[in-house]
Amino acid sequence: MNKQDYILSINDLKTQFKIGKRVVKAVDGVTLNVRRGKTMGLVGESGCGKSVTAHSIMQLLPKAGSIKEGEIIFRPQNSEEFDIAKYRKTDKKLRNMRGRQISMIFQDPMSSLNPVYRIGDQIIESIIQHERISKKAAIKRTVDMLEMLSIPQADKRIMDYPHQFSGGMKQRVMIAMGLITNPELLIADEPTTALDVTIQAQILELMQQMQEQLGFTIIIITHNMGIVADMADDIAVMYMGKIMEFGAKEDIFLRPTHPYTRALLKSVPVLGNGGNDRLEPIRGTTPDPSDMPEGCSFMPRCDLATEKCKNAPPYEDVGNGHMVRCWYAKGGAANE
Amino acid sequence: MATVLASKQKVKKSSLAKRNLQKLLNNKLAVFGLIVVTAMILACIAAPLLTPYDPMKISLSERDLEPSSNHLFGTDKLGRDVFARTLYGGRMSILIGLSGAIGGMLLGVIFGSLCGFFGGTLDAIFVKIAELVSVVPQLLLVLVLSTFLGAGVQNLIYVFMFTGWVATFRLVRGRFFSLREESFVEACRAFGIGNLSIAFKHILPNCLGPVAVQLTLNTAGFILQEAALSFIGLGVPSGVPTWGNIMNAAKEIIVITQSPWLWIPPGIAIALFVLGVNSLGDGMRDVLDPSQL
Amino acid sequence: MSNQSNHTEILLDIKNIKKYYPIQAGLFRRTIGHVKAVDDVSLYVKRGETLGLVGESGCGKTTLGKCIVRLHRPTEGELRYRFDEDGEYKDLLSLDKKESFNARKKIQMVFQDPYSSLNPIKNILTAFDEPLRIHGWTNANERKERVAELLESVNLHADYMYRYPNEFSGGQRQRICIARAMCVNPDLIVCDEPVSALDVSIQAQVLNLMKDLQKEHGLTYVFIAHDLSVVEYMSDRIAVMYLGKVVELASAKKLYYHFEHPYTEALLSAIPIPKIGEKRQRIILEGDVPSPANPPAGCRFHTRCHKVMDICRVKSPELRPMKNDPDHLVACHLADTVEDIAEIPADAV
Ligand SMILES: Nc1ncnc2c1ncn2[C@@H]1O[C@H](COP(=O)(O)OP(=O)(O)OP(=O)(O)O)[C@@H](O)[C@H]1O
Ligand SMILES: Nc1ncnc2c1ncn2[C@@H]1O[C@H](COP(=O)(O)OP(=O)(O)OP(=O)(O)O)[C@@H](O)[C@H]1O
Ligand SMILES: [Mg+2]
Numbered sequence: 001m002n003k004q005d006y007i008l009s010i011n012d013l014k015t016q017f018k019i020g021k022r023v024v025k026a027v028d029g030v031t032l033n034v035r036r037g038k039t040m041g042l043v044g045e046s047g048c049g050k051s052v053t054a055h056s057i058m059q060l061l062p063k064a065g066s067i068k069e070g071e072i073i074f075r076p077q078n079s080e081e082f083d084i085a086k087y088r089k090t091d092k093k094l095r096n097m098r099g100r101q102i103s104m105i106f107q108d109p110m111s112s113l114n115p116v117y118r119i120g121d122q123i124i125e126s127i128i129q130h131e132r133i134s135k136k137a138a139i140k141r142t143v144d145m146l147e148m149l150s151i152p153q154a155d156k157r158i159m160d161y162p163h164q165f166s167g168g169m170k171q172r173v174m175i176a177m178g179l180i181t182n183p184e185l186l187i188a189d190e191p192t193t194a195l196d197v198t199i200q201a202q203i204l205e206l207m208q209q210m211q212e213q214l215g216f217t218i219i220i221i222t223h224n225m226g227i228v229a230d231m232a233d234d235i236a237v238m239y240m241g242k243i244m245e246f247g248a249k250e251d252i253f254l255r256p257t258h259p260y261t262r263a264l265l266k267s268v269p270v271l272g273n274g275g276n277d278r279l280e281p282i283r284g285t286t287p288d289p290s291d292m293p294e295g296c297s298f299m300p301r302c303d304l305a306t307e308k309c310k311n312a313p314p315y316e317d318v319g320n321g322h323m324v325r326c327w328y329a330k331g332g333a334a335n336e
Numbered sequence: 337m338a339t340v341l342a343s344k345q346k347v348k349k350s351s352l353a354k355r356n357l358q359k360l361l362n363n364k365l366a367v368f369g370l371i372v373v374t375a376m377i378l379a380c381i382a383a384p385l386l387t388p389y390d391p392m393k394i395s396l397s398e399r400d401l402e403p404s405s406n407h408l409f410g411t412d413k414l415g416r417d418v419f420a421r422t423l424y425g426g427r428m429s430i431l432i433g434l435s436g437a438i439g440g441m442l443l444g445v446i447f448g449s450l451c452g453f454f455g456g457t458l459d460a461i462f463v464k465i466a467e468l469v470s471v472v473p474q475l476l477l478v479l480v481l482s483t484f485l486g487a488g489v490q491n492l493i494y495v496f497m498f499t500g501w502v503a504t505f506r507l508v509r510g511r512f513f514s515l516r517e518e519s520f521v522e523a524c525r526a527f528g529i530g531n532l533s534i535a536f537k538h539i540l541p542n543c544l545g546p547v548a549v550q551l552t553l554n555t556a557g558f559i560l561q562e563a564a565l566s567f568i569g570l571g572v573p574s575g576v577p578t579w580g581n582i583m584n585a586a587k588e589i590i591v592i593t594q595s596p597w598l599w600i601p602p603g604i605a606i607a608l609f610v611l612g613v614n615s616l617g618d619g620m621r622d623v624l625d626p627s628q629l
Numbered sequence: 630m631s632n633q634s635n636h637t638e639i640l641l642d643i644k645n646i647k648k649y650y651p652i653q654a655g656l657f658r659r660t661i662g663h664v665k666a667v668d669d670v671s672l673y674v675k676r677g678e679t680l681g682l683v684g685e686s687g688c689g690k691t692t693l694g695k696c697i698v699r700l701h702r703p704t705e706g707e708l709r710y711r712f713d714e715d716g717e718y719k720d721l722l723s724l725d726k727k728e729s730f731n732a733r734k735k736i737q738m739v740f741q742d743p744y745s746s747l748n749p750i751k752n753i754l755t756a757f758d759e760p761l762r763i764h765g766w767t768n769a770n771e772r773k774e775r776v777a778e779l780l781e782s783v784n785l786h787a788d789y790m791y792r793y794p795n796e797f798s799g800g801q802r803q804r805i806c807i808a809r810a811m812c813v814n815p816d817l818i819v820c821d822e823p824v825s826a827l828d829v830s831i832q833a834q835v836l837n838l839m840k841d842l843q844k845e846h847g848l849t850y851v852f853i854a855h856d857l858s859v860v861e862y863m864s865d866r867i868a869v870m871y872l873g874k875v876v877e878l879a880s881a882k883k884l885y886y887h888f889e890h891p892y893t894e895a896l897l898s899a900i901p902i903p904k905i906g907e908k909r910q911r912i913i914l915e916g917d918v919p920s921p922a923n924p925p926a927g928c929r930f931h932t933r934c935h936k937v938m939d940i941c942r943v944k945s946p947e948l949r950p951m952k953n954d955p956d957h958l959v960a961c962h963l964a965d966t967v968e969d970i971a972e973i974p975a976d977a978v
């Protein structure tokens with residue numbers, strides 16, 4: 001594949017938090033390629049570093065956190081590629097990139113909107129930050145966008161305050177804010193975790209429709225394997241700050257290779273199976289990120305673990321870009 | 337099973353109090369406060385051992401002496417030893433401050449728990465009373481009450497209790513409002529555990545951290561107020577030595593300029609004690625904050 | 630696997646339960662309306678089964694659960710409970726004080742948030758101690774033995790009893806909560822979203838544990854969740870709730886393939902399934918759930934229903950058995966239900 005087909009290439013990204021004397025290696029060597037115009041799903045348990053990865057891409061880390069190593073190459077359509085990790089947080093290049101070229105939707109729609117400003121003003125604000133445009137044109141675009149996101153009577157609702165909107169509508173406003181500047185990459189960090197399933201279905205459907213119309217790339221972060229099965233083209237499975245397995249959706253669901261991916265798939269009930277197959281829980285709990293085991297981080301919970309796993313396994317291609325971080329990925333025990 | 341229990345009992349009995357003490361000892365500010373406060377209280381209690389003088393004994397032959405090895409802090413106009421007076425005065429000041437604060441705390445905790453737990457009319461009434469007490473400037477209230485009740489150590493303590501319960505009341509009531517919605521309280525209810533037991537055995541202990549912090553703040557505040565009131569002659573009768581009363585002597589410019597030993601020692605004692613209590617309180621707040629490990 | 634024919638005896642018969650929360654406003658806190666959180670729900674729970682309760686946020690699942698455990702007093706209705714296998718049914722809401730206290734032993738609850746379910750300043754032993762003591766374990770050593778036994782039954786070390794809640798992970802806490810609910814030997818446990826707050830990899834531990842305990846102790850569960858996959862995994866029968874009402878009730882197997890209510894259909898189709906290949910037809914519901922303070926007239930679902938008819942806007946359908954399957958109840962004008970409740974064969978309930 002051509003380099004230009006990847007809108008984003010992350011190489012060996014390491015992001016750490018320093019809390020007192022403790023160092024939390026939240027992201028510990030993430031390597032990822034995101035295909036232009038496609039949807040990449042980033043899945044993993046709580047605390048595995050999904051949000052920190054996303055915030056690293058935007059360089060929106062809190063004070064205690066910083067990118068220690070690695071590169072994040074962003075390749076916009078009509079301008080030079082650049083390494084986000086090289087710039088400082090406050091650099092003009094990044095300020096211009098955020099919201100204009102890369103947008104982000106956060107987990108909690110309730111707290112992402114400022115309660116004292118009108119919905120419309122908040123969306124218009126994000127246009128005006130990046131473009132010289134008349135107020136009237138900005139309002140028009142806002143209303144059009146909200147209508148596209150099926151908010152009824154959008155021209156009137158832009159005068160409302162956030163508390164007058166329901167959770168699902170707020171999340172749609174967040175999407176509108178993310179998309180109004182026509183970004184090339186949309187990072188959605190658990191966009192539906194706080195919402196009901198029927199509303200979740202609305203939002204996911206909307207995101208897919210918008211992607212078809214506008215052609216942007218999506219990185220969707222979630223812990224729900226069902227959502228990635230629905231939405232994603234490529235899937236990255238993350239565990240304790242590392243990508244354990246990466247591949248096309250078919251690779252992950254039909255040929256899961258890493259023991260963690262397999263365990264994850266077997267540990268959730270699947271609708272329609274009834275109570276028939278007993279779930280297979282993953283042993284133990286996730287280790288403390290400031291006190292990670294040597295070698296493979298999944299070793300303490302892995303059924304296949306051997307002496308060999310005390311050394312960090314390589315991140316290898318097992319065919320067609322299906323990447324696995326396991327000693328037994330290539331025809332080893334993991335494949336039975 | 338029994339053996340398992342017996343052997344493990346020794347290994348793991350990490351008491352919460354013990355861990356909190358450990359945390360407290362790791363906090364420099366708190367340790368400083370703790371040392372200052374304990375040292376001063378001990379010194380005041382052990383006053384007879386530290387000084388041979390009687391703080392009340394007037395000795396006209398030794399009037400207005402400068403500090404010397406005989407009289408560490410000198411003597412006052414009536415020849416009383418200032419060091420002895422500062423120590424014995426500390427006893428009274430700390431007693432007043434502490435008992436006022438403890439009394440206020442008890443009232444606040446009891447009213448706050450009941451109101452916070454049961455809500456309703458009782459709550460509405462107490463909230464109004466608390467509002468009334470707190471809209472009147474506290475010093476004015478103290479003034480009015482102490483003129484009304486007359487000066488006296490006991491009366492001053494009552495006055496402080498009367499004004500001091502409000503802060504604790506608000507705090508406890510607020511904590512109760514949020515804690516009573518927590519699932520562990522509902523779990524207690526589901527077992528049929530009685531209301532009073534839930535309120536006082538299950539919820540209240542969760543409020544005691546902030547209450548203890550409030551206690552230290554109140555103690556410090558009351559000691560300062562006692563000093564202020566006594567200074568203007570509305571606090572403790574002038575015969576009883578308290579830090580405030582000792583400083584009362586320094587009302588005249590001439591005393592301030594000519595005999596600094598009369599007011600500097602009690603002044604420093606007050607400042608140091610209040611500083612100590614406040615640091616202890618701040619330290620405790622950090623220690624009891626569950627988000628800090 | 631729990632076999633349906635095994636449990637035939639009705640343990641709890643929930644009859645026309647309503648719970649209205651007053652909405653108060655103004656200076657004098659006048660009641661200006663009611664949130665109809667649970668509005669006329671009738672269900673029964675058989676001894677030894679798991680009754681699943683699903684629905685979206687705010688549809689009244691927790692409220693119904695708390696009414697069953699008597700943490701809320703229903704505005705109206707009866708909770709007829711059978712204390713002994715062959716005893717009489719008694720209304721839990723009209724017991725005298727002593728009976729009422731003793732009945733608390735029979736019905737327990739596991740709460741949604743494992744982090745607020747345990748008192749942070751009490752160690753596990755103390756947390757278990759008082760319930761055990763007031764319910765007849767008078768000997769302190771016996772209580773300790775009992776706590777050890779309970780902790781081991783939820784796969785935790787007995788000596789964890791001296792630890793404090795903040796030393797446990799979410800999954801461990803939820804297991805402790807399950808042990809606590811079981812400490813007084815209840816018949817029925819209402820589990821309110823017991824795994825929603827847990828990590829995906831931990832959920833399975835707790836779900837499997839609950840199944841094992843049920844088998845071992847013959848427990849009956851009312852299992853509340855918004856995630857249909859989880860409910861389906863756990864339940865024998867499933868009740869689907871919408872805005873305070875039960876819209877469909879069927880066996881877990883039936884519900885997935887032979888749903889009747891359009892809401893159930895939409896709910897099922899909205900659940901993302903971690904499988905690829907089979908492209909399901911997704912039904913996207915329009916708009917949001919209306920407010921339970923001011924539910925739509927007629928069928929409460931008509932504002933979002935993709936099969937809405939004229940009658941739905943005026944007449945509220947009742948929950949009735951299907952003609953071909955009396956165990957499958959639906960509240961929809963489209964469903965082929967029996968016309969008159971009187972027609973239901975007596976043995977069906
Ligand atoms: N501001 C911060 N300060 C310190 N540590 C942090 C901070 N933010 C995140 N971390 C740590 O980094 C790790 C990864 O966190 P992250 O938020 O990326 O997890 P996540 O995969 O997004 O989880 P979730 O599904 O819960 O959102 C965690 O161990 C977390 O404790
Ligand atoms: N104590 C209360 N006072 C007033 N209204 C309440 C109270 N508890 C719940 N409600 C309202 O009753 C309705 C049903 O709430 P309930 O908690 O039973 O929903 P639920 O189905 O459990 O939802 P979730 O999935 O979010 O837990 C909601 O509209 C809620 O706002
Ligand atoms: Mg996150």
Ligand SMILES: [Mg+2]
Binds near residue numbers: 690691692821
């Ligand atoms: Mg609920």
